[in-house]
Amino acid sequence: MHPDFELVSALRSGDERAFTVLVERYHEPMLALAVSFVPSRAVAEEVVQDTWLAALRGLGTFEGRSSLKTWLFRILVNRARSTGSKEQRSIPVADPEPSVDPSRFNGDGGWADPPEHWIEAAERRIVAGKLAGQVRVWIDDLPARQREVVLLRDVEGMSSEDVCTVLALTEGNQRVLLHRGRSRLRQLLENELREVR
Amino acid sequence: MKLLRRRDLVCQQAVELVTDYLEGNLSPRGRRRFEAHLSGCPHCTEYLAQMRETIRLAGRVEPEDLTPQARDEIVDLYRRWRSEQSGPSGQE
Secondary structure, three states: OOHHHHHHHHHHOOOHHHHHHHHHHHHHHHHHHHOOOOOOHHHHHHHHHHHHHHHHHOHHHOOOOOOHHHHHHHHHHHHHHHHOOOOOOOOOOOOOOOOOOHHHEOOOOOEOOOOOOOHHHHHHHHHOOOOHHHHHHHHHOOOHHHHHHHHHHHHOOOOHHHHHHHHOOOHHHHHHHHHHHHHHHHHHHHHHHOOOO | OOOOOOOOOOHHHHHHHHHHHHOOOOOHHHHHHHHHHHHHOHHHHHHHHHHHHHHHHHHOOOOOOOOHHHHHHHHHHHHHHHHHHHOOOOOO
């Protein structure tokens, strides 16, 4: 049997441990995502609690067309959206937003101020445990829609298809948001880590 | 100086294509054009490596630990749901 179905049947038969495993795996990631949609962390916590209950009540409707994780996050996003938006959700994705400050290119579109080296510095700091917390803060500070996509794709490691399902996005918009979010993060890393000249 | 052909990418265009490239969303021709640019441009090659590193670093972000109190609250939900399931007659 597919592991997700095994888990679902364990939950239905009252396996509290199976439920605890699920909660430990997804509660915090769901909370991190929910914060994007609602005015406060307290409200986000309520939304996540509601999601757990809604998921348990709806276990019988889980068909395995998506993974349990995707199904759970989809419930979360639906509930978070209906709970109330922190901002207008209809920011057009089409608004241009350059990946790199245009002033860093010359008139021909070539680099005038090329990317500074920082990958080795990042590796040293991530190994020392000093960078992950900072990256988390930067991701939390991204514009909401970019943040949602980066959290699911790059932090949670979901496929683009699953992210589109969870956030009800087209593939194209998902890619644009991902590109912008990652481009901003890259710039923040460069600002933080570039070697002092 | 090398003459810029019309179909050649410039750096400012190349950085906008990085995600499409990594996602496999460029046409075969677009992909060749992007890779041709990279092969002649160490800065954009560095830029692409940095975008890959950015993705890798985001993947190293761990969720915060659930507090025991939060976990207990959710497990309580589960117990309540179980008792709803069993109903007053204790049947499932």
